[in-house]
Amino acid sequence: MSRYLFHRAWQSLLTLFLATVVVFLGVRALPGDPALALAGEDRSPAVLAAIRHQYGLDQPLPVQFWRYLTNAVQGNLGTSIRTGTSVTSMLRTALPVTFELAALAIVFASLVGVGAGVTAAVHRGRAPEWVANAVALIGLSVPNFWLGLVAILYLSVATGLFPASGFVPLSSNPVDNLHHIVLPTVILGIGLSAVIMRQTRSSMLDSLSADYVRTAKAKGLKPRVVISRHALRNSLIVVVTIVGLQLGALISGAVVTEQIFGLPGIGKMTIDAVFQRDYPVIQAVVLVTATAYIVINFLVDLLYSLIDPRIRVGAGAA
Structure with missing residues (x-):
């Protein structure tokens, strides 16, 4: 187990480092100059040079990257070029919104997708499956x-059942928070629930035709027990993999949903940063997203052994 953890740790760090390099170079390849946006109408060479020097944009790329990397390791993600505030403080404000939206969307999608997938597999060829x-x-x-x-x-304008936009922190008012977040959660989770449903149905069909399920039925076990304890448990490997991968995707892919519903998450922050060439904010968002992917994939690997005892996480580690 310890060998596996060490093996995955250095792989994760290498992946995170390569992602940081790609993003660092990619954002600087975007057309436009952040110094021009910050200078406003006064775009004299002296003002532009002073702005580039203030934010280190006049340094060679290797120097800029090394300074960014050393600061990031110490927890300092830099200062926003657009607002002049700490990127870390901006993330502290935006990340809880996106994490809550993604977590609720994955719960909604899992409940709907797994339930519909099991129903479709059990009632194959009948109306519930259709x-x-x-x-x-x-x-x-x-x-x-x-x-x-x-x-x-x-649901918002015509009937007034849900707010059309805005966000209330969970710590301020849990009821208002759920009232504002439920509609974005459903919209974001619908597509994922469809993917989970299709994969659950396919995996359940394979499990229901397996020998151990036929043996369980021959022993006289109730159909509900056979489905929940035997067929479904062995089908969850595929579901957990999809949920783990999609949770990371939801964190980074909630941009459109946050924009539509006016949620102050990392989606809106990222779009504003891209338009303003705010390098520190873009790099910080990608760093957080990449870290989320790596951690979630690692946890998914550990969950495999809990769902199916036949799987040992350290079996294939070199």
Whole structure:
């Protein structure tokens, strides 16, 4: 186990380092000069030179990267070129919003997707499977931004059931927080629930035709016990993999949903940073997202052995 953990640790650090290098070079390849945006109307050479020197933009790229890397290791992600505030403090404000949205969306998608997938597999060839497949197809085909706009039009503007935009912190008022976050959660989770449903159905069909399930039925176990304790448990490996990968994707992919519903998460912060060529903010968001991917994938590997005791996390470690 310890050998496996060490093996995954250095792989994760290498992946994170390479992602940091790619993003550092990529954001500087974007057209435009942040010094021009900060200078405003006074774009004299002296002012531009002073701005570049203040933010270290006049240094060679290797020097800029080394300074950024050493500061990041110490927890200092720099200062926003656009606002002049600490990037770390900006992340402290924005990340809880995005994490809450992604976590609730993954819970919603898992409950709906697994439930619909099991129902479709158990009732194969009958009406419940047709309904589940039709709903999943709609969820995969319709873009989230269109669903969000339709939801705002009918559920917020027309009926007033949910707020059209805004956010209330969970610590301030849990009820208002859920009232504001429930609609974005459903919209963000619909597409993922369709993916989980299709994968759960496919995996459940394989499990239901396996020998151990037929043996469990022959022993006289109730159908509910056979499905929950035998077929579903062995089908969860695929589901956990998808959920783990999609949770990282939701953290970075909630940009459109946050923009539509006016949520002050990292999505809005990232878009503003890209338009303003705010290098420190862009780099910090990607660093956090990459770290989330790495940690989630590691936890998914550990969950495998809990779901299926036949799997040992250290078996394939070199």
